[in-house]
Amino acid sequence: KAGVTQTPRYLIKTRGQQVTLSCSPISGHRSVSWYQQTPGQGLQFLFEYFSETQRNKGNFPGRFSGRQFSNSRSEMNVSTLELGDSALYLCASSLETTQNIQYFGAGTRLSVL
Amino acid sequence: AQSVAQPEDQVNVAEGNPLTVKCTYSVSGNPYLFWYVQYPNRGLQFLLKYITGDNLVKGSYGFEAEFNKSQTSFHLKKPSALVSDSALYFCAVRDRGSSASKIIFGSGTRLSIRP
Numbered sequence: 742k743a744g745v746t747q748t749p750r751y752l753i754k755t756r757g758q759q760v761t762l763s764c765s766p767i768s769g770h771r772s773v774s775w776y777q778q779t780p781g782q783g784l785q786f787l788f789e790y791f792s793e794t795q796r797n798k799g800n801f802p803g804r805f806s807g808r809q810f811s812n813s814r815s816e817m818n819v820s821t822l823e824l825g826d827s828a829l830y831l832c833a834s835s836l837e838t839t840q841n842i843q844y845f846g847a848g849t850r851l852s853v854l
Numbered sequence: 855a856q857s858v859a860q861p862e863d864q865v866n867v868a869e870g871n872p873l874t875v876k877c878t879y880s881v882s883g884n885p886y887l888f889w890y891v892q893y894p895n896r897g898l899q900f901l902l903k904y905i906t907g908d909n910l911v912k913g914s915y916g917f918e919a920e921f922n923k924s925q926t927s928f929h930l931k932k933p934s935a936l937v938s939d940s941a942l943y944f945c946a947v948r949d950r951g952s953s954a955s956k957i958i959f960g961s962g963t964r965l966s967i968r969p
Contacts, residue, residue: 745897774957783961784898784944797956831897842888843957845897 742767745846747832753852759820762849766813766834772796773815774843775807778829787830790815791837819851827853856881858947860960867935867967875930875963877945887928888946888957889919898944904928915939935967 746765754760766773774797775787786799790809807817813834819826829850833843857880867873879885886905890898902913909921919930928945943963949955 776959784959786956786958789956799956833898842900842903843890843898845890845899847895847897 745832745834745844747830747846747849749849750847751850751852753854754822755854756822756824758822759818760822760851761816761818762830762832762851764815764817764832764834764846766815766832767844770834770836770844771813772835772837772841773809773813774833774835775815775817776831776833777801778831778848779827784831787817822853824853827851856947856949856956856958858945858958858960860943860945860963862963863961864964864966867965869937869967869969870934873932873935873939873965873967875943875945875965877928877930877960879926879928879945879947881947881949883949886948886950887919887921888948889913889917889928889930890944890946890959892942892944892962894941901930901943937967937969940965940967 748763772791774789777785788807789797793809804820809815829848831845831848833845835841835843859878888903889901891901892898901917902911904911904921912918917932919928921928945960946957948957
């Protein structure tokens, strides 16, 4: 089975721009979660989608949004980029129940200049 | 509210010695507990989880963790460390009471094994 695929792996943007990151989950997984990882803040939960519905949301401003498609693929969008948005963005997929393991992609490293 | 604490930013151990990476948690109900490992430039990989039953959970690469309900801890252990165990380790908790509960990760502990 193919793992979780995140594209692109690296992105360089300037302040004020917007960016869209993509995540393809493991086949059969209907839950997709997004995390922001920075050296200072650790791993911060952004949101979780299940069957195209946002099931949970972290404490991030409205500039951060996401969606999930009918094939379980997910995208997250960050508008009006700020320098502090520079981070590794990780996507994870899992089966439906809360006890299930999350499988992580390699991440998208976003640099905002 | 749920929370996870990993009190040590870094743990240094000599190869062949036992290692412990500490984790304590706070959750209103009963928890699901997880350990993940992250190698450089990679996403997180699952190591082990506690759902129910035996308090000692065995996982990948010879790691194990002990669930202690009274101390609300889930420390990660290995009897004999390898240099290849050097990585960033994350503890995570999820409240099993609700499908809407979030998974919360600790801040991570960097494990460094010296030859």
